[in-house]
Structures are given as C-alpha cells and as structure tokens.
Amino acid sequence: MNVIFLQDDLHMVIRKQLSSNSVKYKRIGIIGAIMIVRSMAKPSSVEEETPLESISQSQPVIVLNEKQKQVISLLDLVRSSISRVPEAAALFYDELANVIEKRQLDPKTEVNCMMMME
Numbered sequence: 826m827n828v829i830f831l832q833d834d835l836h837m838v839i840r841k842q843l844s845s846n847s848v849k850y851k852r853i854g855i856i857g858a859i860m861i862v863r864s865m866a867k868p869s870s871v872e873e874e875t876p877l878e879s880i881s882q883s884q885p886v887i888v889l890n891e892k893q894k895q896v897i898s899l900l901d902l903v904r905s906s907i908s909r910v911p912e913a914a915a916l917f918y919d920e921l922a923n924v925i926e927k928r929q930l931d932p933k934t935e936v937n938c939m940m941m942m943e
Contacts, residue, residue: 855907867933889934893931
C-alpha cells in the first residue's frame with residue numbers, strides 16, 4: 826500500500842517539475858520521469874526472452890497492462906510539457922533513446938514508445 830502512495834507522490838512531483846517555467850526544473854522532471862519509466866517498465870525474465878522483432882510494429886492494437894498504460898501516460902505528459910522547449914525536448918528524446926537502446930523496457934512498452942515518437 827505504501828508503494829502506491831510513494832508512486833503517486835513521485836508522479837505529483839514530476840508533474841510539478843514538468844509544468845515549471847524554469848528549464849532547470851523541467852530537466853529534473855524529465856530525468857525523474859525517465860527513471861520512473863525505466864523502473865516501472867523493466868522487462869521481466871519472461872519478456873526478456875521475447876525478442877522485440879517478434880512484436881509487429883504494424884500491429885494495430887497492443888494490449889497493455891495497467892503499469893504499461895501508466896508508463897505511456899507519463900511519457901505523454903513529458904512529451905506535452907516539452908513541446909515548446911527545444912532543449913528539454915532534446916534531453917527527453919536522448920534519454921528515452923538511451924533507455925530503449927539498452928533494452929531497459931519491456932517489449933510492449935518499447936514498441937509503444939517508438940509508435941508514440943512517430
């Protein structure tokens with residue numbers, strides 16, 4: 826139960842940082858959001874065995890669990906908050922690409938991230 830409260834508090838802090846007019850706090854919010862995403866969307870041992878290539882990117886519907894939906898929602902929040910700040914956008918996409926490149930996300934979330942970026 827405490828984990829849920831901690832997660833809610835972290836999301837609230839991230840939202841506040843992302844909505845700040847200060848680029849410094851936006852950067853902190855971006856890094857925090859990426860760390861939360863990485864933590865929430867870690868591949869399980871079963872998912873690690875499923876290669877990303879086996880999940881079709883052209884597949885119209887990918888069923889997500891609740892945690893994956895929260896991750897995508899958080900990424901959407903970051904994306905919308907950085908749309909007018911090129912420096913923050915560059916940091917976000919660079920950090921997200923780094924997480925994806927290192928295979929630190931489960932395959933379904935990874936595919937959704939790539940589709941979201943198109």
